[in-house]
Each structure stands twice: as structure tokens, then as C-alpha cells.
Amino acid sequence: MFNNGWRSPPKAMSAWLDRIGAGLVLQHPEMLGYDYLPSELIGRDQQLIELASMFAGLENPNSSGRAVITGPVGSGKTALSRRFVEDISRHHGEKRNIRWLHINCRNNPSPTQVMQRVIQYLSPGHPDRGLGVGEILASVRRLLKQSSSHIIIILDEADHLLRKSGDDLVYRLLRIDEDQDSTGSLSLILISQEQILDLFEGAVISRFGRSRHLRMQGYDEEGLFGIAKQRVSLAFTPSSIDESIILLIAEAAAASGDARVVIDLLDAAAKSAELDGRSEVLSSDVQISSMVKAGNHVEIIVDELATHAMILLTAVCRRLKSRTEITSGDVETLYRVVCEEFEQAPRGHTTLWKYLKQFEECDLLVARIDRLNEGRGRTQHFSMPHMLPADLEKHLQPLIKKRLRT
Numbered sequence: 585m586f587n588n589g590w591r592s593p594p595k596a597m598s599a600w601l602d603r604i605g606a607g608l609v610l611q612h613p614e615m616l617g618y619d620y621l622p623s624e625l626i627g628r629d630q631q632l633i634e635l636a637s638m639f640a641g642l643e644n645p646n647s648s649g650r651a652v653i654t655g656p657v658g659s660g661k662t663a664l665s666r667r668f669v670e671d672i673s674r675h676h677g678e679k680r681n682i683r684w685l686h687i688n689c690r691n692n693p694s695p696t697q698v699m700q701r702v703i704q705y706l707s708p709g710h711p712d713r714g715l716g717v718g719e720i721l722a723s724v725r726r727l728l729k730q731s732s733s734h735i736i737i738i739l740d741e742a743d744h745l746l747r748k749s750g751d752d753l754v755y756r757l758l759r760i761d762e763d764q765d766s767t768g769s770l771s772l773i774l775i776s777q778e779q780i781l782d783l784f785e786g787a788v789i790s791r792f793g794r795s796r797h798l799r800m801q802g803y804d805e806e807g808l809f810g811i812a813k814q815r816v817s818l819a820f821t822p823s824s825i826d827e828s829i830i831l832l833i834a835e836a837a838a839a840s841g842d843a844r845v846v847i848d849l850l851d852a853a854a855k856s857a858e859l860d861g862r863s864e865v866l867s868s869d870v871q872i873s874s875m876v877k878a879g880n881h882v883e884i885i886v887d888e889l890a891t892h893a894m895i896l897l898t899a900v901c902r903r904l905k906s907r908t909e910i911t912s913g914d915v916e917t918l919y920r921v922v923c924e925e926f927e928q929a930p931r932g933h934t935t936l937w938k939y940l941k942q943f944e945e946c947d948l949l950v951a952r953i954d955r956l957n958e959g960r961g962r963t964q965h966f967s968m969p970h971m972l973p974a975d976l977e978k979h980l981q982p983l984i985k986k987r988l989r990t
Contacts (some may be wrong), residue, residue, distance in 0.1 A: 607821070608863040609854040615819040616851045618844060625667050626814055628660055630797060635668050639761065641773065641859040642961045643676040646768040648734070649897065650792055653737045653775045655800025658842025661775045662686075662740055664800070669773075684736040687744040688738035695753035699724070702737065718751065725760055728769045735770050746783045753783070763791050769982065802841020805952075809834035812846045820854065825865040828908040830855075832867055835950040836874040836969030849873050867908045874970045884980060885946045891987040892931050893939040894980050895922050896947065901977035904968050912964040926988060940966070 639649030673682040699720040761767040837845040852873035899918035943949040
């Protein structure tokens with residue numbers, strides 16, 4: 585039989601090909617995508633309630649809703665709006681035919697492009713070339729009436745549309761049922777990082793209403809930890825990542841408050857482990873990924889530390905080479921051991937705590953506090969999510985020796 589020139593790949597090639605998508609850690613990598621929408625949103629119950637209040641009565645034929653959602657990158661604005669419209673359309677499905685469409689205005693920055701997306705969603709293949717916004721809007725209204733449907737339009741990154749073309753399209757969408765024999769054809773959700781209400785003219789603000797503004801905040805560490813655990817349960821193979829590593833990822837992302845940083849770190853750490861042929865994610869996989877993402881400014885910071893701050897940081901690094909965290913008590917104990925190696929008298933408790941606080945402020949360490957089992961007193965845990973402890977220790981050793989010689 586002819587083989588059409590096919591030859592079996594050399595063993596060296598097979599080795600690296602086998603590493604691609606090996607599945608040692610990532611079982612469902614698609615669930616680490618930004619566009620994947622979980623059935624439950626972590627830490628956003630209150631925001632869903634607030635958004636629902638702006639659409640109260642939507643199950644009734646002549647009602648509609650509107651909302652503006654603002655917040656920083658990675659605060660879950662798009663996920664919140666998509667989860668809301670999916671749930672509400674399903675919940676009211678027996679009472680009303682609610683359809684929804686998400687449009688990114690960065691990719692569709694003109695009113696014509698937005699309306700073409702809407703008409704093609706409602707009626708695929710509908711002729712729209714050469715039609716003005718008003719003509720397309722009339723067709724949209726007619727299609728909704730014919731199908732007894734209601735549509736919720738999500739205009740994501742709406743500031744791109746507003747800055748390029750003003751608020752005329754928003755105004756016309758809000759007035760779609762004016763002078764008609766029925767109302768409640770269309771609901772509108774605008775999403776932006778900015779306070780876009782300031783870009784509206786008075787007539788639009790009066791129709792939208794300032795009370796329909798939902799302000800999102802970035803996630804705290806607890807929320808990021810919950811998101812990381814959820815994505816691990818969906819995407820990772822069982823027992824491939826310890827909870828302490830998941831916490832390390834949340835700590836690494838905490839300063840940003842950005843859920844996408846958590847997702848990126850999970851993805852990068854998993855791929856790092858798989859590339860190394862491992863079925864388990866290590867703390868070093870996270871630390872390497874975090875260093876690349878944050879940019880390595882460590883050397884500049886470390887070079888300016890006091891000598892005993894360097895010695896203290898060395899003690900921390902030694903423990904964190906084998907563990908993800910070190911307690912405050914262990915920090916002081918190991919510090920004294922390192923002081924003996926360098927033949928230095930240890931500094932007092934207050935000085936050490938000042939150094940530890942400095943490490944936190946510089947993002948060299950991340951601290952968390954746990955109450956003791958008896959319920960009285962607290963113990964502090966330190967981790968190093970942004971860098972490799974072994975590399976940092978190697979950098980510190982010659983610096984300390986040089987300081988002590990001078």
C-alpha cells in the first residue's frame with residue numbers, strides 16, 4: 585500500500601508532541617477560558633440581587649429593564665451580566681420569550697455595526713447592507729413584535745461606542761417603543777470600566793436613571809480563592825493541585841483583585857507542571873508564572889534592604905523552598921539559626937516585625953492571619969507567591985557576605 589510519503593516521527597519529536605495537551609493536570613482546559621461561564625458566580629450574590637432589582641417585573645409583557653455596570657478589569661462585570669440574562673430568560677421562559685445578545689463595542693464601535701449584530705441575531709441572513717440605523721431599528725421592532733419576543737442587549741465596553749459616536753444609539757434603543765401600540769420590546773445593559781454616565785446627555789440620563797448604576801469592586805483574596813477552587817474543580821484532574829497551592833495563587837492575585845489573573849496563573853502553573861512531565865502542580869510552578877506576569881523587580885528591592893532584613897529573608901526562603909507557608913514563630917526561630925551561620929547577634933522581636941512588614945509592603949511576602957484553636961491570640965502565616973525562594977536565597981547570599989565584609 586502507498587503511504588504517500590508518511591514516515592513515523594523520530595522519538596525525540598514524539599516526546600515533545602506527547603507533552604502537548606498531555607492531560608496530566610488539565611482535564612478540561614476550556615474551562616480556564618475567559619469566556620467560560622460557570623453556573624455559579626463566586627462572591628457575586630449581592631450584585632446579582634441588585635441587578636435583578638433593576639429588572640423587576642420583566643416577566644410581564646409590557647415591562648423592560650436597564651442597567652449600567654461599571655468596575656475595574658477582572659471584577660466580573662461581563663460574567664455577572666451573562667449569568668443574569670441566562671438565568672432570567674430561563675426562569676421566566678414559561679411566561680415570556682426573553683432572548684439576549686452580548687455585543688462587545690470594542691469590536692463593534694459604531695451604531696450601524698451594533699444594529700447589524702442585533703438584526704442578524706434575530707433574523708440570520710436578513711438584508712442589512714445599505715440600511716441606516718433607523719431602518720434596522722424599525723426591522724428589529726417588527727421582528728420582536730411578530731415573534732412576541734423581548735430582547736436584552738448587553739453592550740460591553742460601551743465607552744468605545746459612546747466616545748466614537750455619542751449616546752444617540754442608546755437614546756434610540758431606550759425609545760424603541762415610543763408611539764407604538766405596545767411597550768417592553770427591549771432591555772439594555774451597558775458595561776464599562778469607566779463611569780460612563782458622565783458621557784450621557786441629560787435626556788439619556790433621565791430615561792436611564794442614575795439609580796440603575798451597579799458599581800463592581802475588585803475581588804478580595806477570599807473571593808479569588810473561591811474562584812480558583814471552582815476552576816480547579818472544573819478543569820483539573822483530581823488530586824493534581826493541593827489547596828495550599830490554590831491559596832498561593834489567590835495570594836499572588838490579591839493585589840490586582842482581578843479574577844483573570846487567577847485564571848492565568850492556574851493555566852500557566854498547570855502547563856508548567858505538564859511540560860515537566862508531572863501530574864502535580866508545585867508552588868514553584870505558581871511562583872515562576874507569577875514572576876513572569878508581575879515583572880521581576882525583586883533585585884532592586886532586595887539590594888536596598890538592611891543586612892539583617894536580608895538575613896531574615898534568607899531564613900524565610902529556606903523554609904519556603906519546601907513549603908508554601910511559614911508561621912511567624914518559625915520565622916524568628918530560623919532567623920536565629922541563620923544569624924549563627926553568619927556569626928551575627930540576632931535583632932529583637934520588634935525589629936524583625938518591622939522587616940516583615942516591609943517585605944509585605946514590597947510584595948516580597950504575603951501575610952494572612954489565623955486565630956489559634958483556643959480562640960485566643962492569632963498566628964501569622966507568610967508565603968512567597970511572586971518569586972522562587974531558592975532563586976531569591978541564591979541572590980541574597982553574596983549580598984549578605986559583601987555587607988558583612990565592609
